[in-house]
Amino acid sequence: MDKQDAPIARLAELPDGALAERTARVDGDEESLILHRAGDSVRAWLNVCPHAGRRLDWAPGEFLRSKAGELVCAVHGATFALGDGRCVAGPCVGAHLRAVPVTVRDGEVLLGDGDAPA
Numbered sequence: 555m556d557k558q559d560a561p562i563a564r565l566a567e568l569p570d571g572a573l574a575e576r577t578a579r580v581d582g583d584e585e586s587l588i589l590h591r592a593g594d595s596v597r598a599w600l601n602v603c604p605h606a607g608r609r610l611d612w613a614p615g616e617f618l619r620s621k622a623g624e625l626v627c628a629v630h631g632a633t634f635a636l637g638d639g640r641c642v643a644g645p646c647v648g649a650h651l652r653a654v655p656v657t658v659r660d661g662e663v664l665l666g667d668g669d670a671p672a
Contacts, residue, residue: 561662561663561664562576562578562587562589562598562656562663562664562665563576563589563663564661564662565591565594565596565658565661565662565663566661568589568591568596568663569591570591570593571591571592571623572589572590572591573588573589573590573617573619573625574588574589574591574615575587575588575589575601575611575614575615575617578665579665580600580654585654586600586602586609587600587601588600588601588610588611588617588625588651589656590636592636596656596658596663597636597639597653597656598653598654598656598663599639599651599652599653599654600652600654602652603627603629603630603646603651604632604646604649604650604651604652605630605632605641605645605646605649606629608627608629609628610625610626610627610634610651611628612628620633620643623636624636624642627644630644630645631644631645632644632646634651639651639652639653655667
């Protein structure tokens, strides 16, 4: 996992419960990430559906949500729990989105697990 000096996002620009798309260098490649804010924490996944390898957003940075608030793939309807990225409905039940470690430090979302300086 690559480290970045610059923040991926600022916590203040992500409303609680929001999904947002940002780009970051992951394993040497520029990747689209999905960020999900829950209180003061943020989770991140690659913006790739494990079913067909396509982006999950229906337009750049625009995501579908189920009535229960889960992330829904715009192409085939796979539905993902925001707690762990697990597919709970659709063509890839049981598969997981690829998690990308991020940490929140001083109001900034940084790539990395927080154990080493980002």
